[in-house]
Amino acid sequence: MYDTKSDQMYRFMENEESEGQPRSNQAPRTLISMENIWKTYQMGVEQLHALRDVSFQVEKGEYLAIIGPSGSGKSTLMNLIGCLDSPSKGNYWINGNLVSDMTDDELARIRNKEIGFVFQTFNLLARATALHNVELPLIYAGMRAAERHEKAMQALESVELGDRVGHKPNELSGGQRQRVAIARALVNHPSILLADEPTGALDTKTSYEIMELFEKLHQEGNTIILVTHEHDIAERAHRIITIRDGKIEKDEKTK
Amino acid sequence: MDYTETLRLAISAIWAHKLRSFLTLLGMIIGMAAFMLVLSLLQGFKVYVDEKIAGIGSNSFSIQRFSFEDFKDTDSINAAQRLKKELTFDELDYIREHAKLIDKIGAKAGNTSRDVRVGSETLKDVGISGVEPVIGEIDNIDIDYGRYFTVTENNNSMRVAFIGSDVAKNLFPNGDVLGNEIYISGIPYRIIGVRVAKGTVFGQPQDNFVQLPIKTFGANFGGLRFSRSPYFAATSKKEVKMDDAVEEVRTLLRIKRKIPPGEKDTFGIVTPDAISGLIGSFTNTFGTVILFVPGIALFVGAIVIMNIMLVAVTERTKEIGIRKSLGARQADILRQFLFEAATLSAIGGATGLLLAFLLGYIVSKIAIPTVIPWWAAVISISVSAGVGILAGLFPAWKAAQLDPIEALRAE
Ligand SMILES: Nc1ncnc2c1ncn2[C@@H]1O[C@H](COP(=O)(O)OP(=O)(O)OP(=O)(O)O)[C@@H](O)[C@H]1O
Ligand SMILES: Nc1ncnc2c1ncn2[C@@H]1O[C@H](COP(=O)(O)OP(=O)(O)OP(=O)(O)O)[C@@H](O)[C@H]1O
Ligand SMILES: [Mg+2]
Ligand SMILES: [Mg+2]
Numbered sequence: 001m002y003d004t005k006s007d008q009m010y011r012f013m014e015n016e017e018s019e020g021q022p023r024s025n026q027a028p029r030t031l032i033s034m035e036n037i038w039k040t041y042q043m044g045v046e047q048l049h050a051l052r053d054v055s056f057q058v059e060k061g062e063y064l065a066i067i068g069p070s071g072s073g074k075s076t077l078m079n080l081i082g083c084l085d086s087p088s089k090g091n092y093w094i095n096g097n098l099v100s101d102m103t104d105d106e107l108a109r110i111r112n113k114e115i116g117f118v119f120q121t122f123n124l125l126a127r128a129t130a131l132h133n134v135e136l137p138l139i140y141a142g143m144r145a146a147e148r149h150e151k152a153m154q155a156l157e158s159v160e161l162g163d164r165v166g167h168k169p170n171e172l173s174g175g176q177r178q179r180v181a182i183a184r185a186l187v188n189h190p191s192i193l194l195a196d197e198p199t200g201a202l203d204t205k206t207s208y209e210i211m212e213l214f215e216k217l218h219q220e221g222n223t224i225i226l227v228t229h230e231h232d233i234a235e236r237a238h239r240i241i242t243i244r245d246g247k248i249e250k251d252e253k254t255k
Numbered sequence: 256m257d258y259t260e261t262l263r264l265a266i267s268a269i270w271a272h273k274l275r276s277f278l279t280l281l282g283m284i285i286g287m288a289a290f291m292l293v294l295s296l297l298q299g300f301k302v303y304v305d306e307k308i309a310g311i312g313s314n315s316f317s318i319q320r321f322s323f324e325d326f327k328d329t330d331s332i333n334a335a336q337r338l339k340k341e342l343t344f345d346e347l348d349y350i351r352e353h354a355k356l357i358d359k360i361g362a363k364a365g366n367t368s369r370d371v372r373v374g375s376e377t378l379k380d381v382g383i384s385g386v387e388p389v390i391g392e393i394d395n396i397d398i399d400y401g402r403y404f405t406v407t408e409n410n411n412s413m414r415v416a417f418i419g420s421d422v423a424k425n426l427f428p429n430g431d432v433l434g435n436e437i438y439i440s441g442i443p444y445r446i447i448g449v450r451v452a453k454g455t456v457f458g459q460p461q462d463n464f465v466q467l468p469i470k471t472f473g474a475n476f477g478g479l480r481f482s483r484s485p486y487f488a489a490t491s492k493k494e495v496k497m498d499d500a501v502e503e504v505r506t507l508l509r510i511k512r513k514i515p516p517g518e519k520d521t522f523g524i525v526t527p528d529a530i531s532g533l534i535g536s537f538t539n540t541f542g543t544v545i546l547f548v549p550g551i552a553l554f555v556g557a558i559v560i561m562n563i564m565l566v567a568v569t570e571r572t573k574e575i576g577i578r579k580s581l582g583a584r585q586a587d588i589l590r591q592f593l594f595e596a597a598t599l600s601a602i603g604g605a606t607g608l609l610l611a612f613l614l615g616y617i618v619s620k621i622a623i624p625t626v627i628p629w630w631a632a633v634i635s636i637s638v639s640a641g642v643g644i645l646a647g648l649f650p651a652w653k654a655a656q657l658d659p660i661e662a663l664r665a666e
Contacts, residue, residue: 084580085660105584111659112582123577123663127271139260140582184581 027096031192031223032058032081037090039076039246050076051087052246058225060191063218065234066227068243074227075120077243078196081225082117083107112140116190118198120227122181124169130156130180131165137188155183158213160206174201182210186217193217195226199233211236258594265595268567269602279563280603283642286552287607287635288614293549295615295625297542302626304534314358314497315393315527318342318350318504319486322523323533340512340521341484349511350487356500360489361387362469364479371465372438373426381422382464383439385472385479393488401433401448408447409468414475416444419462420452439465442475455622501526556603557642564596564650575654576662589655596647597640604639608632 039051050073058064066074079085080092083099092099094110102110111117116137124133134155138148156165159179169177178201185193193214199207211233218224228234235254242250269276320342325335347362354360365384370377390396391403399420408415416437423432423446436443444467453461473479491500501524508522568575575588608627615625 079660082580084663105586108579108582108584108587111580117580119580119663123573123580125574125577127574136578137581140578140584140587142257145260 027098028057028093029096030057030093031060031062031095033091033093034080035091035093037080037087037092039073039080039085040088049246051080054090054246054248056241056248056251058223060223061218061221063215063224063236063238064226065237065240066225066243067229067234067240068249072243073246074243075196076246078117078194078225078227081192082115082194083110084117108140112137113188114191116185116188116193118178118181118185118193118195120196120200122169122177124177124180124184126169129166129168130161130172130176130183133169133180134184134187137184141188151187152183155187156180158186159183159210175203175206178202179206179210182213186213189217190222192223192225195224197227197229199228199230207233261590261594262598264591265598268595269599275563276599276602279559280556280599280606282552282559283556283600283603283639284607284610286549286554286556287604287639288610289552290546290549291608291611291627291631291635292614292618292625293542293545294631295611295627296618296623297538297545298626298628298631299615299619299624301534301538303624304531314493314500315488315490316497316501317486317488317525318508319523319525320484322520322525323529325523338519338521339523341480342486342522344485346508346511347485347487350489350504350507353507354500354503356492356495356503358490358492359389359393360487361389361393362485362487363387363390364469364472364483364485365476366464367476367483369439371422371426373435376426378422378425378463380463381439383467383472383476384464385467385469385476385483387469390488393490397451399449399451401446403448404466404468409470412470412474413468414442414444414471415447415468417448417450417466418446419450419464421460421462422465423449437465440475444471497526553639553642557600557646560596560600560603560643561646561650563599564592564647565653567595568592568650568654571654572657572662572665575657576659576665579657579659580663585655588657589651592651592654593644593647596651597643600643600646601636601640604636604642607639608635 034057035055037051037054038049041048041050054077066077068074076085080087083094083102086100097106099107124130125136128136131149131152134152135148138151143151153162153165156162159182161176161179161183164172164176167176169180172180178198182195182198185195195214198214199210202210207230214224214226215236224237226233226237234240238255239251239253241248320339321335325331325339342362344362347360350357351360363384363386366382367384368380369383370379371381372378386404388404388406388409391398396403401417403417404415407413418432418437422437426437427435432446432449434445436445438444444465450462455461467475469479469485473483476483479485489500489504491497505520505524509520512521514521575583578588578591612627615627619625
């Protein structure tokens with residue numbers, strides 16, 4: 001069965017208390033906690049450090065923007081936060097649980113129920129329609145066909161794609177693909193929204209409409225982390241982290 | 256993810272590559288079709304034999320000069336020829352008189368091949384045999400027109416004939432058969448009955464024969480000796496076990512022939528059990544050998560499926576990454592690819608089965624009866640799905656193990 005929002009929150013909070021405790025007292029009680037994270041790629045003989053000794057914490061309910069020049073490691077960091085990648089060195093706790101200790105099924109559950117991820121490159125299933133793409137997270141959540149169909153339609157309508165549900169990604173414009181990716185990230189009503197340049201392909205007006213959707217989710221108590229190059233978008237956040245050459249250069253509260 | 260969803264996914268993935276799926280399955284289809292066809296031939300043969308035995312009556316057996324074992328090899332044939340003696344009417348009368356467990360017993364003789372003529376029409380190579388009237392009951396002969404022989408006709412060596420439907424059709428195209436005469440070796444015989452058509456079995460026409468009363472046959476075809484020596488067909492009484500009746504006849508014949516205890520029979524007795532046992536052992540050995548070849552085709556088909564599943568996993572690495580990033584568990588991915596392999600393979604199996612049905616239908620029209628037993632159909636689909644699961648296991652496991660971020664980076 002599909003968890004309602006309150007169930008999800010409740011379970012997530014319960015998790016924090018029951019499973020967070022037995023891990024030594026050093027386990028942080030914040031939602032996201034990164035400690036001396038390194039991500040290193042071995043390119044032939046050379047080592048490429050995409051992230052160097054990154055540490056920071058994110059509380060539940062924060063609204064955080066990550067900015068920085070191209071190639072500075074933003075997407076690398078987002079993949080780590082989203083439990084898709086693992087660090088070369090350092091510890092990452094989500095909700096008090098060390099991610100490297102979690103089983104594959106636990107990680108899959110978190111990706112499915114807690115996290116909504118808008119990828120910089122969209123990552124839509126090329127063979128599937130917009131509707132089916134948005135339905136995917138609900139399928140893996142075990143929701144019945146009729147119900148998930150309705151939810152996916154709602155999500156697509158909220159990004160103004162109600163008239164493109166039957167299109168495959170290659171039958172959509174760049175901006176429309178991005179909006180499908182956003183609808184897919186929002187459809188499961190995630191408690192953590194990770195958005196990697198979610199408005200990169202959108203015009204200003206559409207961008208603002210999308211941002212309003214994000215902010216509505218935030219007002220409901222969920223956490224938003226987004227990567228952006230656009231200043232006006234970053235300024236809407238309550239905290240901005242600036243990354244340069246894989247290091248945190250600045251971490252400031254703006255609201 | 257539930258099973259209907261997984262199945263839907265599998266079918267759409269297979270459908271997305273129709274031609275490739277078909278080519279992949281060709282080996283499987285041919286293997287399965289060959290397998291089922293061979294099986295259906297063997298089964299058809301068995302059913303035919305069983306029917307034949309049931310037609311004769313499961314309580315009937317025959318007493319002959321030779322038994323089955325005598326034809327094992329040339330040595331036993333030679334030995335049997337020295338040892339075994341022709342049966343006589345004296346012996347028949349002796350059994351008839353003394354047996355208590357026998358219901359009916361009668362003599363037959365022949366099959367001699369002769370031309371049969373009516374007017375200017377000649378039918379070549381018709382099987383001619385002689386029978387006692389009681390054979391009509393022992394062999395459960397179905398009469399289409401007319402009647403079977405009477406005792407008087409036999410006792411007086413009357414020139415009457417009971418014929419097969421092919422002889423009737425070929426010599427009397429206008430259908431007026433009864434009472435007309437046929438000529439065999441220049442002697443006329445009056446037709447008194449026609450048997451119901453049996454068609455061909457294993458390419459052998461069953462309706463190309465003429466039966467005469469056994470005395471008539473003996474009188475006109477050179478005496479009931481050598482290849483025309485009589486043999487007996489008998490049925491046991493309903494209330495007794497056939498084995499007991501067989502034993503009784505054996506004992507009586509041994510007494511009549513004065514065979515000392517401990518010495519071998521100088522005659523043979525053939526029971527339905529002996530026939531079906533012999534044929535059963537033949538089809539079993541033959542079947543094992545001949546099913547081995549399509550078995551190999553199935554095995555090769557399985558390898559081809561494994562190969563295409565490996566290709567599919569590589570091709571769809573990105574898709575797997577996307578699914579994992581959205582919450583697919585290893586079990587979901589494993590199941591997705593296993594289902595795909597199983598569905599693919601089951602489609603191959605079902606298509607092969609269909610092909611076998613069609614071929615079997617054509618074969619039974621032309622030559623041999625074929626039967627695809629329902630259990631074989633069920634097994635073939637399950638086996639092919641099972642083969643698919645086995646073949647899909649490794650590729651699916653590989654897919655499930657993929658690292659989400661590595662998979663997402665694939666193009
Ligand atoms: N799989 C990889 N193998 C090797 N190097 C990589 C790999 N992924 C990323 N990098 C390198 O790591 C660095 C950080 O990449 P990342 O994608 O995080 O940048 P970014 O900050 O998101 O940039 P952009 O704003 O252009 O999206 C880059 O120099 C990139 O070349
Ligand atoms: N292959 C296709 N099949 C059906 N509809 C299509 C196809 N390609 C584009 N479209 C539709 O045509 C319209 C224009 O698409 P186009 O890609 O030209 O938009 P665009 O102006 O480049 O938008 P964007 O700024 O988002 O890139 C869109 O509504 C899109 O859904
Ligand atoms: Mg990036
Ligand atoms: Mg465009």
